[in-house]
Amino acid sequence: MHLHNLPLQVVRHKFETLLEKYSMWQGKVVLIQVALQTTESNEAAAGGVTDVVSRLNSRFSTLTYQPVVFLHTQDLTFSQYLALLTVADAFCVSSLREGMALRTHEYVECQEGTHRPLILSEVGIFSSSLLRRQLNIFAVHG
Secondary structure: OEEEOOOHHHHHHHHHHHHHHOHHHOOOOOEEEEEOOOOHHHHHHHHHHHHHHHHHHHHHOEOOEOOEEEEEHHHOOHHHHHHHHHHOOOEEEOOOOOOHHHHHHHHHHHOOOOOOOEEEEOOOOOHHHOOOOOEOOOOOOO
C-alpha cells in the first residue's frame, strides 16, 4: 500500500489494528508512506509520524520484515516513485491540497489494466470527481 500525507492517528490506529487483529498479515503487508518535502510548518508533524513509524516497526519488525517504510519525495527518483506506484496494491491520498490531483492520476496511469483501489479522503477537494464511494480517512474509530 502506498500512502501520501496520511494523518498520524490513522497510521497509528488503522495499520496497527490490522497487524494486531489479523496477525496472518504480519510479514506480508507493508505500508509505504511517501511524504512531501518538509517545510517549517509541518516539521513537528513529520517528527510525530517518524515516532509512530519507529514504534510500529519496533513492535512488528523481524530480521526479514519491516512493516512501515517512511520515505520523502526527495529520497526517490521519479522512476523509483513510478515503480512504487506500479506495484502498489492500493493508493491512499488524504491531502487537502490541489497539487495531490497529479499524484492520483500518476497512480491510475501506473495501474493500467490492474484496477487496484484509489482511496481519496472525502475532505479532499479532488475526491468528488473520482469517488464512487466516500470515505472519511480522518475517522479513527471503526
